[in-house]
Amino acid sequence: MTKPAKRGRPASTDGGLSDAPCYLRLYIAGQTPKSLAALANLRRICADYPGPEKFKIEIIDLVKNPALAQADQIFAIPTLVKKLPLPIRKIIGDLSDTERVLVGLDLRPL
Amino acid sequence: MTASRTKPKIEPLQKAPTGIEGFDEVTGGGLPRGRPTLICGGPGCGKTLFGVEFLVKGAIEHGEPGVFVAFEETADELAKNVAALGFNFQDLIQKKLLWIDYVHIERSEIAETGEYDLEGLFVRLNHAIDSIGAKRVVLDTIEVLFSGLPNHAILRAELRRLFRWLKQKGVTAIITGERGDGNTITRQGLEEYVSDCVITLDHRITDQVSTRRLRVVKYRGSSHGTNEYPFLIDESGVTVMPVTSMGLSHAVPTDRISTGLPELDTMFGGEGYYRASSMLVSGTAGTGKSSIAAAFADGTCRRGERCLYFAFEESASQIVRNMCSIGIDLQPWIDKGLLQIHAARPALHGLETHLAIIQKRVQHAHPKTVIIDPITNFMAAGIELDIHAMLGRLLDFLKTNQVTSMFTSLTLGGAALEKSEAGISSLMDAWILLRDIEVNGERNRILHLLKARGTPHSNQVREFLLTSTGISLVAGYQGTGAVLTGSARLAQDAHARALETERQQEIAATQRRLEHERQILEAKVSALRTEYETKEDELTRALEKEHTIQVGLSSENTAMQRSRKLPDTPTASQSVHRTRPHPTKAKHT
Numbered sequence: 001m002t003k004p005a006k007r008g009r010p011a012s013t014d015g016g017l018s019d020a021p022c023y024l025r026l027y028i029a030g031q032t033p034k035s036l037a038a039l040a041n042l043r044r045i046c047a048d049y050p051g052p053e054k055f056k057i058e059i060i061d062l063v064k065n066p067a068l069a070q071a072d073q074i075f076a077i078p079t080l081v082k083k084l085p086l087p088i089r090k091i092i093g094d095l096s097d098t099e100r101v102l103v104g105l106d107l108r109p110l
Numbered sequence: 111m112t113a114s115r116t117k118p119k120i121e122p123l124q125k126a127p128t129g130i131e132g133f134d135e136v137t138g139g140g141l142p143r144g145r146p147t148l149i150c151g152g153p154g155c156g157k158t159l160f161g162v163e164f165l166v167k168g169a170i171e172h173g174e175p176g177v178f179v180a181f182e183e184t185a186d187e188l189a190k191n192v193a194a195l196g197f198n199f200q201d202l203i204q205k206k207l208l209w210i211d212y213v214h215i216e217r218s219e220i221a222e223t224g225e226y227d228l229e230g231l232f233v234r235l236n237h238a239i240d241s242i243g244a245k246r247v248v249l250d251t252i253e254v255l256f257s258g259l260p261n262h263a264i265l266r267a268e269l270r271r272l273f274r275w276l277k278q279k280g281v282t283a284i285i286t287g288e289r290g291d292g293n294t295i296t297r298q299g300l301e302e303y304v305s306d307c308v309i310t311l312d313h314r315i316t317d318q319v320s321t322r323r324l325r326v327v328k329y330r331g332s333s334h335g336t337n338e339y340p341f342l343i344d345e346s347g348v349t350v351m352p353v354t355s356m357g358l359s360h361a362v363p364t365d366r367i368s369t370g371l372p373e374l375d376t377m378f379g380g381e382g383y384y385r386a387s388s389m390l391v392s393g394t395a396g397t398g399k400s401s402i403a404a405a406f407a408d409g410t411c412r413r414g415e416r417c418l419y420f421a422f423e424e425s426a427s428q429i430v431r432n433m434c435s436i437g438i439d440l441q442p443w444i445d446k447g448l449l450q451i452h453a454a455r456p457a458l459h460g461l462e463t464h465l466a467i468i469q470k471r472v473q474h475a476h477p478k479t480v481i482i483d484p485i486t487n488f489m490a491a492g493i494e495l496d497i498h499a500m501l502g503r504l505l506d507f508l509k510t511n512q513v514t515s516m517f518t519s520l521t522l523g524g525a526a527l528e529k530s531e532a533g534i535s536s537l538m539d540a541w542i543l544l545r546d547i548e549v550n551g552e553r554n555r556i557l558h559l560l561k562a563r564g565t566p567h568s569n570q571v572r573e574f575l576l577t578s579t580g581i582s583l584v585a586g587y588q589g590t591g592a593v594l595t596g597s598a599r600l601a602q603d604a605h606a607r608a609l610e611t612e613r614q615q616e617i618a619a620t621q622r623r624l625e626h627e628r629q630i631l632e633a634k635v636s637a638l639r640t641e642y643e644t645k646e647d648e649l650t651r652a653l654e655k656e657h658t659i660q661v662g663l664s665s666e667n668t669a670m671q672r673s674r675k676l677p678d679t680p681t682a683s684q685s686v687h688r689t690r691p692h693p694t695k696a697k698h699t
Binding site for chain 1: 211213214215219220221222223224225226227228229230231232233234236237255259
């Protein structure tokens with residue numbers, strides 16, 4: 001919703017959406033309610049997603065690996081990073097709004 | 111780990127020295143240790159540099175590792191920017207004294223869904239702090255978060271938590287913030303969260319000249335200077351000048367210092383003026399103010415002491431060249447490092463910055479004398495009131511440092527001669543007034559001492575000559591009437607010499623006449639004596655002849671009587687014969 005221009009760049013142009021797997025990385029910090037909610041929401045979204053994409057989800061707990069926060073420029077928790085296909089997208093929050101998550105990940109061309 | 115330092119018992123607030131010149135003096139030791147400090151100011155006012163210097167000096171001088179969290183610049187950019195100040199980030203990073211974390215927030219890459227917090231930032235910060243055992247943290251500038259994250263309610267709650275967490279962590283932190291417009295000190299009201307110490311930096315422009323100023327707005331648990339202090343950013347970083355902390359309590363030495371001109375020294379009671387005093391040389395254009403200043407510099411260096419010459423009209427090489435024309439060669443002193451000439455246009459900086467630069471140079475070079483030539487050019491950099499205040503502070507500073515100072519002041523044409531432009535004469539201990547007087551189609555320089563606190567000084571007006579062999583002070587003609595200078599003085603001298611010669615000749619003539627009289631008299635005396643002697647001689651001889659005759663007669667008589675067998679009747683016969691032959695015998699001779 002926030003960036004209509006970016007939203008228009010859909011998977012159809014790069015064609016990767018249908019074949020290449022979608023790498024997602026979820027950063028959490030310990031088993032906080034927000035982190036757990038984000039994880040549950042992400043799993044639900046991926047399970048419910050109607051498209052043919054395959055999702056590869058990696059979960060990084062910064063409490064265990066604090067050094068990893070710098071590489072992906074994480075400052076908010078939880079943060080979902082779509083590593084592939086490009087461009088890199090970040091969604092912060094507990095992912096409770098499925099629509100916004102999909103838009104944020106460039107997964108639902110409108 | 112570090113929390114133990116600040117948590118425990120109640121004792122006065124500990125401070126973390128920043129290593130920033132002057133700042134620790136203003137705050138009585140530095141920033142509150144273990145607490146966050148907010149530094150705010152507009153763009154380009156030196157917030158980042160302040161933070162960087164705090165970390166670098168902390169690491170190098172106090173062995174306290176530091177973390178720099180950059181929200182605006184990458185680590186590389188930052189390293190390059192501060193390399194110009196001589197800070198070597200790479201080296202410090204390798205030694206684990208510095209950790210730079212660049213937090214990149216690009217709003218276009220970020221979408222928000224639901225609840226979140228800034229734990230990621232906490233984790234990174236915590237990781238950085240624990241990795242190098244940091245005691246100091248700089249967040250520059252955290253306000254970027256506000257433009258990167260739409261949900262300010264969450265952000266504010268998280269910032270509050272962040273600063274509390276920093277306190278718990280026991281790190282001394284600097285948080286920078288953009289200056290707010292209107293009611294808040296910072297744009298996002300950060301002062302609400304960081305309330306222990308707030309410092310504002312300012313970059314004010316008056317008449318196209320900028321002056322940087324620093325002010326400690328608030329410092330909980332500590333007294334601090336509340337004024338606005340000018341500060342500098344130069345090749346050695348930030349320098350704060352706690353100038354207004356000076357008072358009139360400096361020690362006064364009693365030894366004297368030469369002005370570099372023996373003749374001028376004699377006017378100051380023969381010994382020059384007091385060390386650590388201030389001297390004003392004022393005069394109209396071309397009266398030789400700079401020459402007196404150069405002679406002073408030359409004299410200082412001749413004693414082997416260091417002199418700082420701040421020139422606001424001429425470049426260093428120009429001063430050296432021009433002073434050679436009056437027989438003062440300053441180049442050897444510059445080569446030896448005894449003389450430093452700093453030339454700058456007054457409009458280059460604001461007054462306070464000039465003051466700060468002068469103070470900094472003095473503190474670094476430890477000169478015995480300082481020359482400011484001329485102070486009146488500061489008129490270009492500020493209003494009279496400001497100049498007065500600035501010079502007052504400068505003088506206090508110099509006196510406190512036992513530096514003897516000489517200021518030249520240009521009196522503008524038409525202005526009263528004894529009015530110093532900046533109204534600073536009351537600040538000065540001695541005042542040499544130079545004047546031009548125009549008589550008989552020529553202008554001549556004269557010099558006199560208007561005042562010299564605490565020293566007996568000559569009230570004489572002297573003519574002041576600039577010759578190829580140096581400066582000389584000639585006593586003006588002091589006869590009746592006005593002081594004469596230049597050719598009028600020469601003419602008067604010649605006239606006086608002629609009069610003198612005439613008088614001399616007259617005396618000689620009188621003496622000759624006297625001698626003559628004496629000789630005549632003596633001649634007369636000797637003639638009379640000769641006459642007398644002649645007469646005496648004559649008479650003596652006549653007398654002797656008469657005597658001889660008388661003896662002869664008496665012997666004849668005796669012989670005759672003897673032959674006649676008569677008894678002696680000497681008395682009767684003698685008296686008879688003495689009277690008779692006398693006239694005839696006298697005629698014989």
